Amino acid sequence: MAVFENPGILLLIPAMAVALFLIIRSDFVALKGERWKDYGKAKVRKRLVVFALRLVTLACLIAALAQPAVVKQELNSGDPVLTMLIDNSRSFDIFDREAAYLLKERLQDNIPVKARNIGSENVSAIGDEILASMTGNDNFLLVSDGRATKGRLLGDVLGVAAVMNSTINLLYLDQVRTDLSVRIEGPRVTTVGIDNEFIVTVDQAAPAAAPPSGYRLVVELDGEVVLEKAASGTSDFKFTKKLSDGYHRIEAAIEADDFFPENNVFYRSVKVEKKPKVLLVSAGNSPLETLFTPVYDLTTLPSLGGVDLRGYYAIVLNDIPASGIDADKLSAFIDDGNGAVVFGGKNSYDKGGYGNKPLEGLLPVRVGTSADEAKKLVNIVLLIDISKSTGERFGSGSDSTVEDVEKALAIGILGDLKPDDRVAVVAFNSWSTVVRGLDRLSPENRTILENSVKSLIFTGGTRIAEGIKAARQLLAKEAGSNSIILFSDGQESGEGDDIQAAGVAARQGTRIYAIGVGKGTNEAHMQEIASAGNGFYLKPTEAQRLKIILNSGGLEKLSNIHFITRNVLLNARISGFNQVVPKSNADVLVATGEGRPVLTVWRLGLGKVVAISTDDGKGWASELLNRDNSVLLSRAVNWAIGDLGRNKQVDVSVRDTFLGDYFGIEVISNRMPEDNRLEFAKTGERAYSTEFRPESAGWHSFFDAAAAVNYPLELYNLGYDAELETLVKSTGGGIFTPEQKDALADKVRQDSRMLVTSRKSLAWLPLAAALVAFLAEIAIRRAWERNEKKTL
Numbered sequence: 119m120a121v122f123e124n125p126g127i128l129l130l131i132p133a134m135a136v137a138l139f140l141i142i143r144s145d146f147v148a149l150k151g152e153r154w155k156d157y158g159k160a161k162v163r164k165r166l167v168v169f170a171l172r173l174v175t176l177a178c179l180i181a182a183l184a185q186p187a188v189v190k191q192e193l194n195s196g197d198p199v200l201t202m203l204i205d206n207s208r209s210f211d212i213f214d215r216e217a218a219y220l221l222k223e224r225l226q227d228n229i230p231v232k233a234r235n236i237g238s239e240n241v242s243a244i245g246d247e248i249l250a251s252m253t254g255n256d257n258f259l260l261v262s263d264g265r266a267t268k269g270r271l272l273g274d275v276l277g278v279a280a281v282m283n284s285t286i287n288l289l290y291l292d293q294v295r296t297d298l299s300v301r302i303e304g305p306r307v308t309t310v311g312i313d314n315e316f317i318v319t320v321d322q323a324a325p326a327a328a329p330p331s332g333y334r335l336v337v338e339l340d341g342e343v344v345l346e347k348a349a350s351g352t353s354d355f356k357f358t359k360k361l362s363d364g365y366h367r368i369e370a371a372i373e374a375d376d377f378f379p380e381n382n383v384f385y386r387s388v389k390v391e392k393k394p395k396v397l398l399v400s401a402g403n404s405p406l407e408t409l410f411t412p413v414y415d416l417t418t419l420p421s422l423g424g425v426d427l428r429g430y431y432a433i434v435l436n437d438i439p440a441s442g443i444d445a446d447k448l449s450a451f452i453d454d455g456n457g458a459v460v461f462g463g464k465n466s467y468d469k470g471g472y473g474n475k476p477l478e479g480l481l482p483v484r485v486g487t488s489a490d491e492a493k494k495l496v497n498i499v500l501l502i503d504i505s506k507s508t509g510e511r512f513g514s515g516s517d518s519t520v521e522d523v524e525k526a527l528a529i530g531i532l533g534d535l536k537p538d539d540r541v542a543v544v545a546f547n548s549w550s551t552v553v554r555g556l557d558r559l560s561p562e563n564r565t566i567l568e569n570s571v572k573s574l575i576f577t578g579g580t581r582i583a584e585g586i587k588a589a590r591q592l593l594a595k596e597a598g599s600n601s602i603i604l605f606s607d608g609q610e611s612g613e614g615d616d617i618q619a620a621g622v623a624a625r626q627g628t629r630i631y632a633i634g635v636g637k638g639t640n641e642a643h644m645q646e647i648a649s650a651g652n653g654f655y656l657k658p659t660e661a662q663r664l665k666i667i668l669n670s671g672g673l674e675k676l677s678n679i680h681f682i683t684r685n686v687l688l689n690a691r692i693s694g695f696n697q698v699v700p701k702s703n704a705d706v707l708v709a710t711g712e713g714r715p716v717l718t719v720w721r722l723g724l725g726k727v728v729a730i731s732t733d734d735g736k737g738w739a740s741e742l743l744n745r746d747n748s749v750l751l752s753r754a755v756n757w758a759i760g761d762l763g764r765n766k767q768v769d770v771s772v773r774d775t776f777l778g779d780y781f782g783i784e785v786i787s788n789r790m791p792e793d794n795r796l797e798f799a800k801t802g803e804r805a806y807s808t809e810f811r812p813e814s815a816g817w818h819s820f821f822d823a824a825a826a827v828n829y830p831l832e833l834y835n836l837g838y839d840a841e842l843e844t845l846v847k848s849t850g851g852g853i854f855t856p857e858q859k860d861a862l863a864d865k866v867r868q869d870s871r872m873l874v875t876s877r878k879s880l881a882w883l884p885l886a887a888a889l890v891a892f893l894a895e896i897a898i899r900r901a902w903e904r905n906e907k908k909t910l
Contacts, residue, residue, distance in 0.1 A: 119188070119189050119190075120186060120187070120188050120189075120880065121186070121187060121188075121189050122181075122184040122185060122186050122187075123184065123185035123186075123187060123877075124183070124184045124185050125184060126184075127180060127183050127184040128180065128181065128184050130180050131176075131177050131180050131181075134173075134176055134177070134180065135173055135177075138169060138172060138173060138176065139169060142165050142168060142169045142172070143165060143169075164902065167898060168895065168899075171891050171892075171894055171895040171898070172891075172895065174887065174888070174891040175888045175891040175892050175895070176888075178884040178885065178887040178888035178891065179884070179885070179888050181884035182881045182884040182885045182888070185879065185881060186879070186880040186881060186883065186884065187877045187878060187879050187880055187881075188877070188878045188880060189875060189876070189877050190875070190876045190877075190878070192876070196255065196870035196871050197255075197870055198229050198230070198257070198866050198867045198870040199229065199230045199231075199232065199257065199866075199870075200225065200229055200230070200231045200232070200257050200258075200259055200862075200863075200866045201231075201232045201233075201234060201251060201256060201257065201258050201259070202218065202222055202231060202232065202233040202234070202258075202259045202261060202289075203234055203236050203247065203248060203251060203258055203259070203260050203261060203262065204218055204219075204233060204234070204235050204236065204261040204262075205235075205236055205237045205242065205244065205261055205262035205263065206235040206236065206237050206238055207237035207238060207239065207240070207241065207242040207267075207832055208239055208240055208378075208830075208832050208833065209242065209263055209265055209832050209833060209836055210237070210261075210262060210263055211295070211377070212293055212294065212295040212296075212297055212323060212377055212836060212837075213263070213291040213292065213293050213294065213295075214291050214292050214293075214294045215261070215291070217291055217292070217856045218261040218289055218291065218856070219233070220856065221289070221856045221859060224859050225859055225862065225863060228859070228860070228863035229863050229866055229867065234247075234251060236248070236262065237262070239832075240267075240777070240778050240830040240831075240832040240833075241267065241268055241778075241832070242262075242265060242266050242267045242268065242832060243266065243267075243268040243269035243270075244262055244264065244265075244266040244269075244272055244275075245266050245269050245270035245271055245272045245274065245275040246268075246269035246270055246275075248260070248272075248275050248276075248279070248286070249270065249275045249278065252278070252279060252282055252284050254282045254283060254284060255282070255283050255284065255870075256279075256282070256284035256285070257284075257285050257287070257866045257869055257870060258279075258284065258285065258286045258287065258851075259287045259288075259289050259854075259862070260286055260287065260288050260289065260846065261289045261291065263836070263837060263838050263839060263842070264288075264838060264839035264841075264842030264845070265835060265836075265839050267830075267831045267832050272839075272842070272845060273609070273640055273643075273841070273845050276845045276846070276848060276849050277609070277848070279849045280579055280580075280848060280849045280850070281579075284849065285849055285850050285851050285869045286846055286849045286851045287846065287851040287852050287853070287854060287862065287865065288842065288843065288846045288851060288852075288853050288854070289854055289855070289856065290838075290853055290854065290855050291855075291856070292325065292326070293323065293324065293325045293326070293837070294325060295325075295377040296322070296323070296324040296325065296328055296331055296376055296377060297322075297323050297324075297376045297377040297378050297381070297833075297836055298320060298321070298322050298323075298331055298333055298372060298374045298376045298381075298382065299320070299321050299323075299378070299381035299382070299829075299833060299834065299835075299836065300318065300319070300320050300321075300335070300370050300371070300372050300381065300382060300383070300384045301318075301319050301321075301370075301384050301828075301834065302316060302317070302318050302319075302337075302368055302370050302384050302385075302386040303316065303317045303319065304316035304317065304368075304386065304388070305388065306387075306388065306389065306773070306774075307388075307389045307390075307391065307762065308361065308388065308389075308390055308391070309390065309391050309392065309393050309394070309413070309762075310360075310361065310362060310363050310390055310391070310392055310393060311360060311393065311412060311413075312360065312412075312413065313358050313359070313360060314358065314359055314360070314361060314388070315356060315357075315358050316356065316357055316358070316359070316368065316386075317354055317355070317356050318335065318337055318345065318354070318355040318356075318357075318370045318384075319352075319353075319354050319355075320333065320335060320349070320352060320353050320354075320355075320372060321352050321835065321836070322351050322352045323836035323837040329350075330350040330351030330352075331350060331351065331374060331375070331376065332348070332349070332350040332374070333348070333349065333350065333372040333373060333374035334346075334347075334348050334372065334373040334374075335347050335348075335349060335355065335370065335371070335372050336370070336371050336372075336373075337355070337357065337368065337369070337370045337371075338368070338369045338370075339359060339366065339367070339368050340366055340367055341367075344357055344359065345357050361388060361390045362390060363390045363391060363392045364389075364390055364822075365387060365388070365389055365390070365822070365823055365824040366387070366388045366390060366824075367385070367386075367387060367388075367817060367824055367826070368385070368386045368387075368388065369383065369384070369385050369386075370383070370384045370386075371383045371384075378829075378833050380815070380829040380830070380833060381829045381833040381834070383815075383829070384828055384829075385774070385815075385816065385817060385826030385827070385828055386774060386826055387772075387774055387823075387824045387825055387826050389771070389823070391762040391763070392415070393413070393414050393415040394414055394415065394431040394432070394759050394762055395414070395415045395417070395429050395430045395431055396410065396414040396415065396416050396417070396430065396431060396432050396433075396434060396755065396759070397416075397417050397418075397419065397425065397427070397430050397432070397433045397434065398410065398416055398417065398418045398419070398434045398436065399418075399419055399420070399421060399422055399433065399434065399435050399436060399438055400418060400420070400436035400437070400438075400734075401420055401421075401436075401437070401438065401442075401465070404418075404436050404734045404736070405734055405735045405736060405743055406434065406436060406461070406734050406735075406751070409743065409748055409751060409752070410434070410752070410755065413752055413755075414755070417430075421438075421442055422442075422443060422444050422447060422448070423444070427447070427451050427456075429765060430451075430456065431456060431457065431759040431760075431762070431765065432456060432457040432458065432459060432755055432758045432759045433448065433451065433456070433457075433458050433459070434458075434459045434461070434755060435458065435459070435460045435461065435466075436461045436463070436734050437461055437462065437463030437464065437465045437466045437470075437733060437734065438465065438466060438470070439465045439466060439470035439471055440470055440471040440472050440475045440477050441470075441471065443477055445475070445476035445477040445479075445480065446476070448477070448480060449476075449480055451725070452480065452722050452723065452724075452725035452726075452727065453722075453723050453724060453725060454724065454725070455724035455725055455760065455761075455764055456725050456758075456759075456760075457725055457726045457727070457728070457755075457757070457758025457759055457760060458480070458725070458726075458727045458728070458758060459727075459728040459730065459754055459755055459758050460481060460727070460728070460729050460730065461730045461732075461733065461734050462695065462696035462698075462729075462730060462731040462732050462733055463696075463732075463733035463734065463737070463738075464733070464737070466696065467483075467485055467696035467697070467698055467731055468485045468486070468696050468697040468698070469696065472485045473485035473486070480722060480727060481701075481727060481729050482700060482701055482703075482704035482705075482718045482719055482720035482727055482728075482729050483698035483699060483700050483701060483704065483715060483718050483729045483731065484698065484699055484701060485696075485697065485698055485699075486697060486698065486699050496535075496536070496538070496539040496540065496598060496599050496601075497539075497540045497541075497542075497556060497593055497596045497598050497599065497600045497601070498535070498539060498540070498541050498542075498600075498601050498602075498603060499541075499542045499543070499544055499556075499589040499592055499593060499601070499602045499603070500528045500531065500532075500541065500542070500543045500544070500571070500603050500605070501544050501546065501585045501586065501589050501602050501603065501604045501605065501606075502524055502525070502528055502543065502544070502545050502546070502571070502574060502605050503520075503521075503524065503545075503546060503547070503580065503582070503585070503604075503605055503606035503607065503635075504521065504545045504546065504547050504574050504575065504576045504577065504578075505546075505547040505548070505576060505577075505578055505579055505580035505609075506547070506576060506577060506578060506579065506580075506850075507520070507580060507607055507609045507636075507638070507844075507847070507848050519576075520607055520635050520636035521574070521576045523635050523636070524605040524606075524635050525571050525572060525574065527605060527633060527635070528543075528571050528603075528605060529568050529571055529572070531603065532559070532564060532567055532568060532571075535559050536559070537558065537559050537560060537561075538558060538559075539558070539559050540556045540557060540558055540559070540596075540598075541554075541556070541557070541559050541563075541567060542554055542555050542556040542557070542589070542592050543567060543570055543571060544585055544588050544589045544592070545574050545585075546580075546581065546582070546584050546585030546588070547576075547577060547578030547579055547580060547581070548578045548579040548580070548581050548584070549578075549581070549584055550581075550584045550585045550587065550588035550589075551588075552588060552592065553570045553571075553574070554566065554567055554570050555592065556592055556593075556596065580606075580609055580848075581615075582604070582606060582608075582615075582616045582619070582647065583615035583616045583618070583619040585604070586602065586604070586616065586619040586620060586623055586630070586647075586651075587619055589602045589623075589628075590602070590619070590622065590623045590626060590628060593623075593626070593628050594626060600626075600627055600628040600629070601628065601629050601630075601631060601653075602623065602628055602629070602630045602631070602651070602653075603630075603631050603633065604630060604631065604632045604633065604644075604647065604648075605633050605635055606632070606633075606634070606635065606644065607634065607635055607636040607638055607639045607640065608632075608634055608639050608640035608641065608643045608644040608647075609638065609639075609640055609844070609845070609848045616643070616646075616647050617646055617647065617650045618650075620647045620648075620650035620651035621650045621651070623651055624650060624651050624652040628651070629651060629652045629653045630647060630648055630650075630651025630652070630653040631648060631651075631653040631654060631655075631656070632644040632645070632647050632648040632651075632653065632654075632655045632656070633655075633656050633657070634655065634656070634657055636844075637844070638841055638843075638844025638845070638848075640841075641655070645679055649679070654676050654677045654678065654679075655678065655679070656678070674688075674708070674709060674710075675688045675707065675708055676706055676707055676708065676709055677705065677707050680705065680707055680719075681753065681756075681757050682707055682717070682719065682728075682750065682753045682754050682757050683707050683708065683750070683753075686747075686749055686750050686753070687746050688708065688746075688747060688750065689741075689746060689747065690739070690741035690742045690744070690747040691741055692710070692716065692732050692738050692739045692741070692742070693737075693738050693739075694732065694733070694737065694738035694739075695710060695714050695716060695731050695732045695738065696731040696732070697714075698714075698715055698718075698729065698731045699715070700715050700718050701720070703720055704718050704719065704720040704729075705718065705719050705720065706718050707719060708750070714731075715729070715731055716730065716731055716732055717729070717730050717731075717750070717754065718731070719754075719757065725760075726757060726758045726760060727758070728754045728755075728757065728758050730751075730754065763786050764786065766786060767787075767788065768785075768786065768787050768788075768821075769785070769786040769787075770783070770784075770785050770786075770820060770821045770822060770823040771783075771784045771785075771823070772784075772820055772823045772824075772825040773825070774825055774826040774827070774828065775812070775825070775826075775827055775828070776827070776828050776829065776830055776831040776834070777812065777814070777815050777827055777828065777829060777830045778830050778831070778832075779811075779831070780809040780810060780811050781809060781810045781811075781812065781818070781820075781825055781827075782807070782809060783796065783807060783808050783809065783810060783820055783823075784801075784805070784806070784807045785798065785805075785806045785807070785821070786804050786805055786806075787804060787806065788804060790806060791806055791821070793820065793821070795810060796808045796810060796820075812827040814827065815827045815828055815829055850869065852865055
């Protein structure tokens with residue numbers, strides 16, 4: 119195929135032709151009289167010949183500068199070498215590792231095979247090992263459970279593999295040994311008088327045909343048995359306890375005949391604090407008293423006047439006008455690292471004179487009507503992933519692909535938008551394509567957009583950053599509310615680029631809302647993108663929550679990852695709210711269906727502030743007081759309280775760890791802590807920290823704190839990682855068993871083939887033509903000269 123390497127240079131030919139014509143036709147000396155008429159006619163004919171020849175000469179020279187070439191593509195067999203990466207860590211001991219070595223011997227009759235051990239004992243740095251083995255255009259066979267306990271995430275490394283054209287296949291081995299493990303989940307820090315739920319989970323990893331293994335479970339709390347049961351197979355066991363202040367020790371043990379005895383015991387420490395002192399300022403009786411009294415050491419007063427705030431962890435202001443709040447006193451309280459929660463009502467915010475007052479400067483919202491906001495244009499870009507991975511099935515038993523679900527969600531969102539909203543569609547894989555530019559959603563445009571979305575076809579790799587960049591450029595100069603709604607499985611080859619691109623969009627004033635689609639969704643990465651883009655992450659079943667940004671009704675939770683809203687099943691409606699607008703650095707966690715902020719937070723210096731712009735439940739927000747929703751209010755106060763140890767004279771905090779890792783030890787004290795085992799460093803006023811590496815599992819004590827060391831993380835969760843298959847397929851790899859030797863060899867040979875592009879320059883052709891034209895002009899001119907001499 120003949121092509122020009124620099125086709126843009128060819129545009130010079132028309133301009134050069136015009137300039138050449140004007141030069142050649144010009145008479146620089148005017149000749150008059152009858153005797154020059156015949157000469158003039160002959161001169162015109164000669165000029166036309168010269169113009170034609172010089173045009174050919176110059177056009178050929180320009181064509182040569184455009185670098186014409188013949189491009190030829192040939193399929194090269196490449197270097198079909200297979201590198202086996204065999205997991206040598208303990209967690210993989212339950213599989214038939216010997217079958218991998220036997221496969222290596224059998225494969226060597228078909229293709230060259232190299233083997234390399236990765237992981238060792240209690241360390242599985244699988245991602246790092248794969249990355250170190252990559253040189254580009256590799257063929258790997260991963261013999262591992264995919265559970266990395268150290269180093270880079272496997273998903274990140276496999277994304278790099280896709281960029282480097284390295285294919286990672288997976289050898290699926292039979293599990294030949296049975297193992298049971300136990301773990302405990304529950305609060306690490308809590309307060310006295312609260313019912314604390316703990317979940318003890320027993321996991322079984324066993325050969326496919328093996329029956330559930332029987333065991334006896336015993337759970338002790340501070341040496342007393344709280345749960346004892348005989349069971350079999352994977353099961354969860356729950357118990358609830360109120361705990362006194364101090365440190366408590368929970369130990370769960372199973373008696374079973376299994377492969378690893380170390381993971382049959384699990385320890386968990388619980389730090390129980392006294393109820394934190396909280397001041398509720400309310401002009402009258404409030405249902406908040408009933409809600410907060412069991413949880414906090416609550417004091418209720420009608421005003422802040424004359425109150426000594428020392429010892430309080432948080433202040434709750436309930437519908438107090440600005441005239442009743444000493445802003446300087448409240449500011450000093452927050453600056454000391456404490457928290458404030460400000461409830462709305464008929465006497466606060468826009469109804470209480472907060473606007474343009476010092477108090478407003480402390481809040482994450484400013485007083486004002488959002489009527490002006492409603493007049494702004496709504497600009498939305500639907501950013502749809504059409505990479506190859508979206509061709510996978512949406513889930514087990516589903517006939518729909520990830521792409522089908524993405525299209526359905528996008529079309530569903532179009533149905534929620536108003537005719538005045540402006541919408542664009544951008545599709546991306548390794549590159550981005552603007553399917554439809556920004557335009558108002560008239561009935562005709564709505565149909566065109568829906569058909570455009572339906573016609574998208576999945577292919578290629580995944581570069582979310584490219585899609586964000588294209589969407590951002592569409593919104594760069596648009597006034598109004600700008601949003602990007604990203605539909606993807608998050609299986610990405612350049613995660614750092616994605617986060618950076620989302621941050622750039624956020625600084626431009628564009629929010630990114632990410633919807634994870636598919637069973638293999640990299641939710642952590644999608645959440646990072648949404649967070650960097652000042653938006654939030656949703657699962658497909660939660661997509662209706664996007665109506666909040668589409669100006670439709672309902673009280674909606676805008677974040678699933680913040681401490682206050684995580685796992686809260688919000689189902690309340692409110693009949694009233696205060697007119698506020700969030701500040702740029704604030705996070706809106708809950709809002710009405712029309713986009714009015716209801717719960718907004720921010721950090722102010724060392725402290726935290728929560729703005730709840732509806733009332734305490736006496737009038738507008740009674741549904742927030744029911745059992746399902748009231749946890750939202752308690753968590754808001756807990757978040758504002760923060761670290762319970764900061765007001766103590768001495769406090770020790772230690773997190774449980776796994777054997778092979780470190781304890782992180784933090785101490786609050788008026789002087790440097792002393793322990794012969796530890797060397798502390800000062801990290802702040804009255805704050806000290808250090809690390810300690812335990813040598814055995816069990817209980818350890820540091821000052822008055824109890825801390826647990828559990829079995830190695832390597833034995834925490836056994837069996838194949840649920841996402842490993844999807845990750846491997848994202849690199850173009852396949853899943854094989856030891857019996858599929860020939861299929862594996864064929865796959866390696868197929869993946870080793872490379873399309874080699876060769877280019878042969880044809881610049882000599884236009885250069886030769888230019889030379890011929892130039893010589894022809896010389897020959898013709900000499901012929902004219904000879905004729906003129908004869909005539910004379």
